[in-house]
Amino acid sequence: MNKVTVIGLGPMGTALSKALLKSGNHVTIWNRTKEKAEVLVQEGAVLASSVASAIGASTTIIICVANYEIADSLLNTEDVTPVLAGRTLIQLSTGTPQEARNSENWIRNYKAEYLDGAIQAWPSHIGLPDTTILFSGSSNVFQQNEQLLKNIAGNLVYMGESIGSASAQALAVVSYLLGTWFGFAHGAHILESEGLPVDSFGHLIEAIAPLLGAEAKHQGKVIENNKFENPESSLQTSLDSVERLVQQAHEAGINADYPLFAIPIMKQALANGFGNEEVSSIIKILRNNN
Ligand SMILES: NC(=O)c1ccc[n+]([C@@H]2O[C@H](COP(=O)([O-])OP(=O)(O)OC[C@H]3O[C@@H](n4cnc5c(N)ncnc54)[C@H](OP(=O)(O)O)[C@@H]3O)[C@@H](O)[C@H]2O)c1
Structure with a gap:
């Protein structure tokens, strides 16, 4: 049984935790708002009392919070950094290539490994065979975690050692989506204006x-x-x-x-x-x- 920690229980972190539980992993969770952990605890997750103890519980830690600034504010602290050595942090929050480079730099200073990921799906797609997540970072670290990560998405796309690649590709997709969001809303408005x-x-x-x-x-x-x-x-x-x-x-x-x-x-x-x-x-x- 793999031991994995998930930090952040918004819609995405909750979906990741559920998929990891469903596939038989030992899942430790932490979230700022504790109430969001209740359903997962009922399904078998262990709620840690602090970020440091959540990290200490597993060798692989997935973080999925609103952005990297918040991820750093939770991880780059006096309590947490001494616990990082020998563990792998997998960042699944949305960010920029520069933020990924900054994260890799400070995390490696504490003798931990780092993978940067970008989820190309909505929470209801987590755990499905066709769901895509992009990854960049050390190929060894990616391979070591590949089987575990397959539990959350069947289509893992490894983009290479350059840590900013996954977030750059993901932001390109967001740019594409932006056009479709506005294009769809404007198109719908045209139809409404014609009573269609x-x-x-x-x-x-x-x-x-x-x-x-x-x-x-x-x-x-x-x-x-x-x-x-x-x-x-x-x-x-x-x-x-x-x-x-x-x-x-x-x-x-x-x-x-x-x-x-x-x-x-x-x-x-x-x-x-x-x-x-x-x-x-x-x-x-x-x-x-x-
Ligand atoms: N939802 C999607 O469809 C989707 C798809 C692809 C990628 N993503 C990415 O996944 C990440 C998480 O997204 P999400 O949909 O789960 O919801 P979200 O609203 O982007 O993030 C919610 C999480 O961030 C935490 N958080 C926010 N501010 C915080 C703070 N100041 N201190 C500590 N924790 C804080 C929340 O804690 P509380 O519960 O305590 O507020 C919660 O765990 C984002 O970067 C998002 O871009 C989401």
């Missing part, structure tokens, strides 16, 4: 999702190779569509902030002569915008 049902919108997106995935792969290659010519749909064509969004918003009297945000950047790309290139040529504008 919104629930079918999600079904339509699901139906075309494989095409969207293929398009993302294509644009990734285009950017990687810096070859933007011969598009199937040019930047000019895409800009024309976005301008129709603004026109519809004005005609229907709905908010146009989302398309209006994009138009100046696309027009800058057009002014730079990228009109007949792939729409991802806007990255050339973003690259020069430091």
Whole structure:
């Protein structure tokens, strides 16, 4: 039976703990708000009285709190740092590559190992075979913990020794999602403005999702190779569509902030002569915008 500690019992930390319990591990837990531990204790988890004792209970410690600043405030303390030696800390809170590098530096000073992870799923997906978590850090440490981590996600993606890789990739996904959140809300608003049902919108997106995935792969290659010519749909064509969004918003009297945000950047790309290139040529504008 593996001994593992989970620090942080928000929706994600709770889901991680449940999956680890379900797969037969000895799970010690700690959370600032103790009441959140009750359900897990009923399922067999052991609630530690302090962060230091939670860490002392296991060789592998998973931390999943709101952010790295909070993780550091819990771990980088006089009580906790003497207990770290010989243990592995696995960070599953969301952060930046620089925060991952900072964490690795201070944790290694205390002779502990560190893996940085980024969960690509919602809590209800934890423990499923297709669920993805990205990891970066020492390959030995990853391999030592791989079987344990398979209990929380079937698809573990090891991204290499460079500790910032997992959070960089995860933030790229958040950036992609940001577009979909605003895009979906604005699209739903269009449908509402025409008195149409919104629930079918999600079904339509699901139906075309494989095409969207293929398009993302294509644009990734285009950017990687810096070859933007011969598009199937040019930047000019895409800009024309976005301008129709603004026109519809004005005609229907709905908010146009989302398309209006994009138009100046696309027009800058057009002014730079990228009109007949792939729409991802806007990255050339973003690259020069430091
Ligand atoms: N939920 C998701 O779908 C999802 C998906 C991928 C990644 N993640 C990442 O997983 C991490 C945890 O997310 P979550 O959804 O479980 O909820 P969350 O609201 O981001 O984090 C809640 C956890 O942080 C703790 N916390 C917050 N402020 C604290 C403080 N000042 N001192 C001590 N503990 C503090 C909470 O303790 P209390 O219970 O005491 O407030 C709780 O354990 C985040 O970094 C999130 O980005 C979440």
